[in-house]
Amino acid sequence: MVMDRMSFFATLFKVYENPEMGMLLLYFTIFALSVIVYRLGFAKKLPILQNIVIYSVLAFGCTVLTFLGAFLPVAEGLVIATLVLGVYKIRLKQSQKTEKQA
Numbered sequence: 001m002v003m004d005r006m007s008f009f010a011t012l013f014k015v016y017e018n019p020e021m022g023m024l025l026l027y028f029t030i031f032a033l034s035v036i037v038y039r040l041g042f043a044k045k046l047p048i049l050q051n052i053v054i055y056s057v058l059a060f061g062c063t064v065l066t067f068l069g070a071f072l073p074v075a076e077g078l079v080i081a082t083l084v085l086g087v088y089k090i091r092l093k094q095s096q097k098t099e100k101q102a
Helices: 008-012 019-041 049-069 074-099
Strands: none
Touching: 008 019, 008 074, 019 049, 019 074, 049 074
């Protein structure tokens, strides 16, 4: 059965029952998680036009990732990346705070 081979998020959004809405929800999930990963790990202060270009390319890339994300754990990997980068940022701020006090 096709449902057995789908990723967790594809099954959660019921892509097999309602493909249009399910893929749209999967796209927005992957895009939101990609933006969070980008902001946590790679974002720098840039002019607004460069930010628009970056997010446009990111939105286009997420379109491709959405098709792959139906059967591969793309969104799940982005969740893990978000957690790892979030923990890293928290530890980095704690380390910087400790250095300032010493």
